Amino acid sequence: MEKFALALVVVVCAALSGWCEGGAPPLQVGFYNGKCGSSDVEAVVGGVIASFYAKDPTITAALLRMQFHDCFVNGCDASLLLDGPNTEKTAVPNLSVRGYEIIAAAKAAVEAICPGFVSCADIIIMATRDAVSLGGGGRYTVWTGRRDGTVSLAKNVNLPAPSISVSDSIKAFGKKGLNPTDMVYLLGGHTVGVAHCSLFQDRLYNFQNTGKPDPNMDPTLRATLIATCPQNSSVDNTANLDQNSTSSLTVDNSYYQQIVSNRGILQIDQELALDPLSKPTVTAIAKGSDFSTRFSEAMIKLGAVQVLTGKKGEIRRFCNTTKAFSN
Numbered sequence: 001m002e003k004f005a006l007a008l009v010v011v012v013c014a015a016l017s018g019w020c021e022g023g024a025p026p027l028q029v030g031f032y033n034g035k036c037g038s039s040d041v042e043a044v045v046g047g048v049i050a051s052f053y054a055k056d057p058t059i060t061a062a063l064l065r066m067q068f069h070d071c072f073v074n075g076c077d078a079s080l081l082l083d084g085p086n087t088e089k090t091a092v093p094n095l096s097v098r099g100y101e102i103i104a105a106a107k108a109a110v111e112a113i114c115p116g117f118v119s120c121a122d123i124i125i126m127a128t129r130d131a132v133s134l135g136g137g138g139r140y141t142v143w144t145g146r147r148d149g150t151v152s153l154a155k156n157v158n159l160p161a162p163s164i165s166v167s168d169s170i171k172a173f174g175k176k177g178l179n180p181t182d183m184v185y186l187l188g189g190h191t192v193g194v195a196h197c198s199l200f201q202d203r204l205y206n207f208q209n210t211g212k213p214d215p216n217m218d219p220t221l222r223a224t225l226i227a228t229c230p231q232n233s234s235v236d237n238t239a240n241l242d243q244n245s246t247s248s249l250t251v252d253n254s255y256y257q258q259i260v261s262n263r264g265i266l267q268i269d270q271e272l273a274l275d276p277l278s279k280p281t282v283t284a285i286a287k288g289s290d291f292s293t294r295f296s297e298a299m300i301k302l303g304a305v306q307v308l309t310g311k312k313g314e315i316r317r318f319c320n321t322t323k324a325f326s327n
């Protein structure tokens, strides 16, 4: 009995990652409830996101990618937002991460009602949730209580390249505590947004130095993409990651329908539908198995990667600098 109790404590501590040794509490639903008088922090963030979304529905893509890049590098601690000569956002794969002004606006709105309490790390998570639901995905409940990190180094940026194999991608996600199924659902983030020609053009003209196109690309798609991405062009155009034109701004399963039809844009998108490691899951999602709910669950799990809570980290005054409030 005692042995069993001890084992249970060990398991629970492991699950709450570090809570027991470090004294840092876990994330919780509604962390800010009651901390800002009668103000509802999540509703204030939601209002800001709705006003941005009304002007530009592509913010769903911007914020999804932002959450991925923040959480995947050094945990969900808003380190991506920090300015400076060698911070994460200066690293090559940041390429075009956008939406920094949206987070700054949401931060300003919460500071106005509740100064010094709401972390930038939580704002990224709340804002992404709101943008996903405005974009037609499910509206999920977020866990909050993250604090902001103070370390942001370009050399720590270990984001996967578009040519990564499915097995290496599984390993990379595994290091973050995300299993292969989580990975397949999270790549469903590519149901919205765009990619620059430079990141997939080898598939059109000279795939893996064969001098030929990627044989796994639908020829009709290739013709369309050649028009968007002419060889040797000096401009780097973009193409929708979800090539179903009626749903390229919608968070739905149509990305999976596209990739099972050889209409993936990035090499990893197409490989996901072909590799036996991921194919069965992709096929099931394409046929309509509960994408919204499972995608939401995977986003919640992504949002819990290596978080700082309790007395760890800080609450920044402005999301782009480590100047903090004293609490």
Ligand code: HEM
Binding pocket: 060, 061, 062, 064, 065, 068, 095, 096, 097, 098, 160, 161, 162, 163, 164, 169, 186, 187, 188, 189, 190, 192, 193, 194, 195, 196, 197, 199, 241, 266, 268
């Ligand atoms: C193996 C994993 C992944 C790789 C290799 C990858 C790679 C890429 C690349 C190369 C782009 C195009 C960037 C550009 O042209 O500037 C992109 C865009 C994007 N990615 Fe991923 N990605 C991965 C996982 C994810 C995940 C997990 C999410 C979110 C849940 C995500 C969300 C997005 C979104 C929404 C865009 C479009 C951004 C926009 O339109 O501004 N990606 N990704």
Ligand SMILES: *[C@@H]1O[C@H](CO)[C@@H](O)[C@H](O)[C@H]1NC(C)=O
Binding pocket: 231, 232
């Ligand atoms: C593009 O550039 C490559 C290498 O410089 C050259 O071999 C090729 O003919 C060019 N293609 C076009 C369509 O200009």
Ligand SMILES: *[C@@H]1O[C@H](CO)[C@@H](O)[C@H](O)[C@H]1NC(C)=O
Binding pocket: 244, 245, 246, 247, 252, 254, 257, 258
């Ligand atoms: C495109 O997406 C819409 C909305 O999700 C869907 O109804 C339609 O079947 C899709 N078309 C194709 C060709 O995949």
Ligand SMILES: CC(=O)N[C@H]1CO[C@H](CO)[C@@H](O)[C@@H]1O
Binding pocket: 089, 090, 091, 092, 094, 095, 096
């Ligand atoms: C916003 C930002 O800092 N973007 C940077 C992303 O990385 C490129 C290349 O390293 C820089 O030129 C950008 O300034």
